[in-house]
Amino acid sequence: MxxxxxxxxxxxxxxxxxTFAPTTGTAAxxxxxxxxxxxxxxxxxxxxxxEELEIFPVCHHSPASALAMVRRLREKQPKVVYLELCEDLRPLLDELRNCRLPVALQAFASDLDGFPPGVGPLSVVAPITEASAEYQAIAYALDTPGVELVLVDRSTDHVFQWLPDEPAESARPAPSDGDTDANADIAERAEEAALHGDAVGIEIGDLRPRFAELEAHLLHHGKVRHWSEWWDQYVEQPLTGADYDAYRQVMVLIGSLFRRLRPSEDERVSRDEERERYMWTRMREHLAASGADPADCLYVCGAYHAASRVEQFGLASDAPYEISPRTGTRWLYGLIPSSHSAIEAQFGLASGSVSIAAATWSKAVTRFRDTPFRLDGQKGTAKRAKRAALPPPSTPAPPVADRLSGFLSSPPALDGLDEAELLGWCVDIVRLARRNGYLASTADAIAVFETSVLLAGMRNRARPTPYDFQDAAVTCIEKDVVPGRRDVRHLCEILLGGDRIGQVGYEALPPLARDVYDRLAPLGVDLEKRTLQRALLDLNANPELTGCSDLLWILRRLLPEDAVRPIMGERRLGERSIQESWDLAIGRHQRSIIELGYEAITVEQVLEQRLRRTVWDPKATAAVALGAVEDAVLYLGGSRFAAELGARAVELLSAERTVDDAPEVLRRIRRLLAYYRATEPALPEWCEAFVTAGYAHYCTLLPTAFVDEETGVRQVAAMLGFLFSMESLALALGCDRAQLELAVLQSHPEAPAKVALLWAARSQLGLLPMAELRERCDGLLANPLVVPSFPMYLSGFVQALEPAPALAPFVVELLSKAFARLPDAVLLPWLPKLITTLRDQAGELVPVLVREAGRTFPAALPALDAFVPPWLGRPSGAAKARPGVAPVGGPVAELLAGHRAACDAVAALLGCDGGWQEIAGGDPGEAGALLARHPETATAVAALLGR
Structure with a gap:
């Protein structure tokens, strides 16, 4: 040149x-x-x-760039292709032939070394589509003998080294520039848009103004809604058929314009310049090491970087640049599925723009009869024509002429209206709309056609673009409401190509994912399909499917909730289903399975590592550790690993200074003890250690928990529940009951609910007789000053059913007295609180109260009028017993007389001898004397039997 x-x-x-600016003052x-x-x-x-090294500027996912790349590769046939992509992703490119595009190259790291704590896990993705210049260069280089493909961009480790201090913020997908109010089908497409997760996106050629005012100016004067449409109209379409020189000059011009108009405070400026220094240094190193001729090389980079002004630019530069070393982080690499919507969400493109670009690419390839490059064995939905043989290498091109002057000064060539194409769109969108519930007709098709032409004319376009057609369809077909799940804008995207979703082939999967596919093969379902599939397992008839069942339960624990969902069957401690039914969406969650492969070789190892990390986390609690023990028993079945986690649970419990998790601890340890007692000859050592440590721990904290205002009644009740329910085991293991008695005696709560809980605990220990407890509660109801707070006392007694379930009759008695005696002003506001408390904090205690109430109150409505509660004493007409003599009449005497054999047997067991008397009178004997000494017991038995 x-x-x-x-x-x-x-x-x-x-x-x-x-000419257009003044020559004086600030304007000058x-x-x-x-x-x-x-x-x-x-x-x-x-x-x-x-530049001596030919630079090929591109824009990401641009059909014009892809077409220019195809033409230039066939003409130049370079021996070395330098590609702007993370250099450590190079081994993944060979696996692209085993996948169906679009897919994304991924680098993942969870164990970080050299990065600030709390920023992991770190992930980088680089999506690849067929309608992109980078894929054409990759396909050419990998399938052409003698061609070397060299990635020259900074490594994924440097990506995060150069990010600001908040990498998680930078990893979030950029906001879309589309009209979000018009996108009604968000829920359906959210899953596909989230295929990349929160990974940092790497793209080749980010051509978008970094000056908000400039972008707004271009959109306003271009009469378009978003940047993707502006780019398609003013750059993509004019360059699709342009020659190579015009393409290069225009792309570098745009890159330079956006580069020079960027804000000076943009933090990305320094990172972009570092990348450019990095890439030119790597290319000079490779040329020096390989001895390649720069004339046989091609440097593919974003147009933004083609206009670089760093001192390291060009092969002639000798400016030094030292590449910083990588950190000690171990990066894992793989391929994950991608989709058009995921790419749009990642890079802030308008909804449907990548699908429209793919349709434009297919149409341009047919129109210009270009033969794109495609990897041998590449999976796809349609057969492609056999690749044309490469022509002989061309002679060096003549000096490049100035093509910018003509391109900038002449108006764009206006393509004529393709009526057949537009009519086909209009007919198809009406047909598609009717299938989705819209009342569309032929008149709507005509209206869409005319409106598309009208909108194109208003926007200075002779030929309606897909964006014009989309706006016209929304205007003419979509009325007030969307009848189905898809709005018209989404239907247009489906019509113009749809959201294509890629898939990673079996050969390109990590070992863990292949192991999952192999182990689930006996189910007979196609795991690669993205549709929901049902798997039925009869484990009695087909015991060989037990391994599949075990794996599905582990995947249920590791994967998202809707990836593996049980319809029938459950897995609990000590229980196994004999029949199971599963809904499987493994093909839809292939990315999640692939990322499991970054952690271990099998899913069992992944679960074991995660459980171990969970219990050793600095924020782990005893309840979390017990949950990990339960998961280890359920899914891994190993006593050694469960014992390791259990020992950690003992350590965590002893170190805790709060009792917030006491209810969860009690629930889990009870379940584990029941399981081990039913399945093992003896309790594991860690269970015994946990009981003894918990007994001492909760005894120590009990007095403080009773008076601490931040400790709830539920937590104190759970502590007492642990102490009382584990008491026999703890005493057998060497604990001292006096420690519990002292803890209770040292407790002096002031809150009414905790006072009631303390009374219940003292009653359970035998320190407070039932008669005295009843007297205290009756005194509370009789005290007008205490009546407003009596519901809080009652709530404490309800919670006391956890440590003292034998108090259920007394709690039913208190509830009955409260409903009978409390004034409406106190009772009615308290009832909703009682219901919510029982539901949220004592759900497992409600059945105890219901059963006790069922035994206490009459089962039939007619008996309710004559019902006398047991706590009110005998009916007035009943015969009174003489001191020391059993009553000769009434229901007790009738019950005993009617079942003399049973009574004689019980008396014999108790060592009582004596005869029977008739109801008319006589000596009661030793049996009568026994009943006389224990009238409450006889009355309670009679009440239980309905007498």
Missing amino acids: TPDTFDALRGQLLDAAR DASDALAGILSGIVDDVDRALA
């Missing part, structure tokens, strides 16, 4: 800057700045195209 190639264009731009300074920018843009284009 001659030095004066762009002198004429440079002069024209400077003259324009002087602005004119000089404008002239400097315009002249600098031309200098950037001249510099990039004059």
Whole structure:
């Protein structure tokens, strides 16, 4: 290229800057700045195209860039292709032939070394689509003998080294520039849009203004809604059929324009320049090591980087640059499925823009009869034509002429209206809309056609674009409501190509994912399908499916909730289903399974590692550790590993200074003890240690928990529940009951609910007789000053059923008295609180109260009128017993007389001898004397039997 190639264009731009700007004051300074920018843009284009190493500027997911790449590769046939992509992703490119595009290259790290704590896990993705220049370069290099593909961008480790201090913030997907109010089908597409998760996206050629005012200006004057539409109209369509020189010059021009107009405070400026220094250093190192001729090389990078002005730019530069070392983090690599919507969400593109780009690519390939490159064995939905043989290498191209002047000064070529194409769109969208519940007709098809032409004319387009057609369809077909799940805008995207979702082939999967597919093969379902599939397992008839069942339960624990969902069957401690039914969506969650492969070789190892990390986390609690023990028993079945986790649970319990998790601890340890007692000859050592440690721990904290205002009644009740329910085992293991008695005696709560709980605990220990407890409660009801707070006392007694279930009759008695005696002003506001308390905190205690109430109250409505509660004493008409003599009448005497054999047997067991008397009178004997000494017992038995 001659030095004066762009002198004429440079002069024209400077003259324009002087003509349209004043020459005095501040405006003159602005004119000089404008002239400097315009002249600098031309200098950037001249510099990039004059470089010895040919630079191919691209824009990500651009059909025009892909077409230009295909044509240039066939013409030049380079021996070395330098590609702007993370250099450590190179081994993954060979696996692309085993996948169905789009897919994403991924680097993942969870165990970080050299990064700030709390920022992991770290993930980088680089999506690849067929309608992209990078894929065409990759396919050419991998399938053409003698061609070397070299990735020259910074490594994934440097990606995070160069991010700001908040990498998680930078990893979030960019907000879409589309009209989000018009996108009604968010729920359906959210899953596909989230295929990349929160990974940092790597793209080749981010061409978008980093100056908000400039972008708004371009959108306004271009009469478009979002950036994707502006790019398609003013860059993509004009460059689709342009020759190579015009394409390069225009792309570098745009990259230079956006680069020079970026805000000076943009933090990405320094990172972009570091990347450019990195890439030029790597290319010079490779050329020096390989001895390749720069004339046989091609450097593929974003147009933004093609206009670089760093001192390391160009092969002639000898400016030094030292590449910083990587951290000690071990990165794992793989391929994950991607989709058009995931790419749009990752890089802030308008909804449907990538699908429209794919449709434009297919149409342009057919129109210009270009044969794109495609990896041998590449999976796809349609057969492709056999690749045409490469022509002989071309001779060196003549000096590049100034193509920018003509391109910028002449109006764009207006394509004529393709009525057949537009009519086909209009007919198809009406048909598709009717299938989705819209009342569309032929009149709507005509209206869409005319409106598309009208909108294109209003936007200075002779030929309606897919965006014009989409707006026209929404205007003419979508009325007030969306009848189904898909709105018209989404239907247009489906019509124009849809959201294509890629898939990683079996050969490209990590060992763990292949192991999952192999072990689930006996189920006979196609795990690669993205549809929901039902698997039925009869474990009695087909015991060989037990391994599949075990694996499904582990996947249920590791994967998202809807990936593996049991319909029938459950897995609990000591229980196994004999028949199971599963809904499987493994193909839809292939990414999650692949990322499991970054952690271990089998899912069992993944679960074991996660459980171990969970219990050794600094924030782990005893309840969390007990949950990990339960998961280890359920899914891994190993006593050794469960014992390791259990020992950690003992350590955590002893170190805790709060009792917030006491209810969860009690629930889990009870379940584990019941399981071990039913399945093992003896309790594991860690269970015994946990009981003894918990007994001492909760005894120590009990007095403080009773008076601490931040400790709830539920937590104190759970502590007492642990102490009382584990008491026999703890005493057998060497604990001292006096420790519990002292803890209770040292407790002096003031809150009514905790006072009631303390009374219940003392009653359970035998320190407070039942008669005295009843007397205290009756005194509370009789005290007008205490009546308003009596519901809180009652709530404490309800919670006391956890440590003292034998108090259920007394709690039923208190509830009955409260409902009978409390005034409405106190009772009615308290009832909703009672119900919510029982539901949220004592759900397992409600059945105890219900059963006790069922035994206490009459079962039939007619008996309710004559019912006398047991706590009110005998009916007035009953015969009174003489002191020391059993009653000769009444229900007790009738019950005993009617079942003399049973009574004689019980008396014999108790060592009582004596005869029977008739109801008319006589000596009661020893049996009568026994009943006389224990009238409450006889009355209670009679009440239980309905007498």
